[in-house]
Amino acid sequence: MTDLVRQVNLKRMPVNRKLIAWVFVVTGIISGWLWWREQKPKLELEPLKISYQIERKEVAGDRDVSRETSRLVTQIRGKLNSVQGTWAVAVYRLDEKKGYGVGEERVLPAASIMKVPIMLAAVKNLNVDDIYMLRDADKQSGSGPIEFMDSGTKLSVKDLITYMAKNSDNTAPVVLTRMVGKNEVIEEIKRLSMKDTDFEENTTTARDVVAMWKKIYEEKNELVLDVLQDSIYEDRIPLGLPDGIKLVHKVGSGDGVWSDAGVVMAEKPFVLVIMNEGVEIDEAKKLVPELTKLIWDFEVGRSAKLQ
DSSP, X not given: OHHHHHHHHHHHHHHHHHHHHHHHHHHHHHHHHHHHHHHHHHHHHHHHHHHHHHHHHHHHTTBOOOHHHHHHHHXXXXXXXXXXXXXXXXXXXXXXXXXXXXXXXXXXXXXXXXXXXXHHHHHHHSOTTOEEEOOGGGOOOSSSXXXXXXXXXXXXXXXXXXXXXXXXXSHHHHHHHXXXXXXXXXXXXXXXXXXXXXXXXXXXXXXXXXXXXXXXXXXXXXXXXXXXXXXXXXXXXXXXXXXXXXXXEEEEEETTEEEEEEEEOSSSOEEEEEEEESOOHHHHHHHHHHHHHHHHHHHHHHHHHHO
């Protein structure tokens, strides 16, 4: 009996060794494969981390992130949070090429601020002395004197541009867009680096409007700079500036919209954009000049310290 048991055990031992060996090999292969799968996503994500860091660095390149400016931004944000509506504020120092703001990438109604790219496309593509004969079908209500003019009235391109800028006339942009072509206006928007602006929807961002004013300031077209001053709508940003400070700007108005944006011609000029939607107009009428004064005092005080 002992010999029989011994024979059986002797026969089993080689089988068990092979089985254990195979189990060990297979387990090792599976473990190695699972480890490789776990490591592969990490390796694949590494370039994305690098790319993201580079992108953040590029965006931060034109940002003023100083402690003093951060405190101002906190003040601005607090004021915006205390009123109704969605707001965006952007400031850009033209000499330093740095800026700051709140909600600059929010898509908001452009309202009549969109008339500025139309104007620039007209100046670029049309002769300002060309004459257009007004038709009743052209007339648009809401703002400006052209809708009250007789059909057949002769208007030069310069007249249309001037009424559009100083009176925010609503008929002039329709006529000029037809004259220059809608595609040319869209191309002008692209040239101005207004990447998140939709001409058809009439929407834009404060960041895009900053880009537009930067280009206008750099190009220094005398006609454009002249007609965009001293409009009949000096009831927003100008109220927060000291007397005598020039402002090249364009307002935007509508249902729940009380916006203004332009270049403040200070000793060190800067772009100021204040946009909104869904606001209570009486609140906005008070807040826009208040924000302007806050930013003006900060910028002037800061400039004095740097001298």
